[in-house]
Amino acid sequence: MTEIPGVDEYGVDVEIPERAVEDALAVRPDDVKPADELTFARNVFLPLTTACRYTCTYCTYYDVPGEAELMTPEDIREACRTGAEAGCTEALFTFGDDPDDRYTAIHDQLAEWGYDSIHEYLREACEIALAEGLLPHANPGDQTREQMELVADVNASMGVMLETTADVQAHSGSRAKNPGQRLHTIRTAGELGVPFTTGILVGIGEDWRDRAESLLAIRDLHERYGHVQEVIVQPVSPNERWDGGRPSEATMRRAVAMARGVLPDDVAVQVPPNLADARALLDCGVEDLGGVSPVTDDYINPDYAWPAVRELEDIADHGGVPLRERLPVYERFLPADGTENEWVSARIGRAVRDGERYQSVLAD
Template structure:
């Protein structure tokens, strides 16, 4: 049972969102997805949450080499991908082996290395989207220069047992990081995890907390409603489809129209029902690389996504990792915008 130690949303607004049901929402006219290549730059992380299958223990964590990064983005470009998804844990350089690798290449930390990897992706016509845990405002600003978008899951505003002992999992710290991305003008993805010990009320409160940050900064592109899934570490059961549908409907009701509701297309058995509940985006799907966050769950083929959209009464459309309004309003650096312009012409 979650213990809430602070309020992050108006209680009356929370009550209103809790009353929303999937019967009150509808499938969007268009359902979008991005074609990506997944680069797990490092499997090191200062946290070791027991629902996470991504991180490796100290002594086992790796760092992708520059040659591996180059080969992967080259393959992605040949396969028609538009997004280079860079993902690694918070403060990967705290692992001695990773620190040694970075030292040998002349980098101060993992984010310095990431910067050059993003340049490599841009040189090959791919748009970087980085998920690298909690970062400072200065770090977000610097990386924003070489990223089309970035992201960090809020997960929950509740104090849950699964997060005990991890400073960067504290709700206030993650909310501050999401706000800092807005202050730096970074198009952003965030979201909530369903099934890690939070309550229905916690979910509603979390969605409204994200909404307030977007109202202030206008930077949130999409909010992921992601259900936890069983893995070799996790003792958490997969939430029912009904619970996830309910949460998708609450998200669609809570969020403004310019923020999309995203669901991972490989983590549910009834994807069309989530689209009918209001989910308008299926995230990044790779034709080449695994979902390294959830390695036991394969990406569906694009043909499957099209069938899902058809069943829900929607049209499937491919998108870039940055949404059009952020491009049109000048949120991107010149070097990233040049790659966006080229990608738009090829769509």
């Protein structure tokens, strides 16, 4: 097995047998079955700040220090209210990893508003979303246990992209992403019982073995904790900072099939329909089209607009399967009696139980 960078530093023990890698590398589209249905969630995309301590060469999300700003509580409330009125169920909160650690202005603004950290502010943002009728799903990058504990009870689900277990040049430099730290975040979610979304990024310099090991590392952690609800297979996309091209359709077909062949049946395989040709991938085991927004942009990939729900219906029709809306937390994690369980806090459980829109989605 290839040594995954950072696993010793972060105390992450993942088991990736060589035979499992060989089996994963052998998977092709003809080896998997198409899904019986496609799912998606309606969301509001809320970038709390575009500050990030990383400088990945494919990312247009982050702004340099001095240019990044924070969404105000009023901005958050207005966006959530607009989304709820449009029928959304999810408030997707994102920001770069530990932005207040690198960006003095962000730290100072948080302090002026009375918050010691971006995670304290994230908690307030989640409270606003819940009050406006949306279920929070926070994707704030790498997190310590203390950071995740601070916000877990006000999130229906959370996530972070693993991207790759490989040491790639796209992550190079003094502020490089650490695969061990990413895996530590995914493991922490499992330890805390947080329904979780993760995924791989295809085309940033990793090879096929790296993709197999990344998926197998996710599988290993899920088999221990049962917390991974979906894995995204996302192609890198050309933009103003990335001219390294995008993976071919054949590469994406094999990568999606590998994900479906490697992951347990209870973990959905997702492709983002604004970044990949979902029609060309349906027979490779795609089950979910992710969160799409009728009211906000994809701020991580601003050059690639969300498809309308009508287009998602066309994708499902192309595959001859029904399209079903879902909540940001998969139904299997929800408490049967509408209260809390090991996956969902009482706050989230009550919100789902008492929310007419949520119950309508679950009933469909």
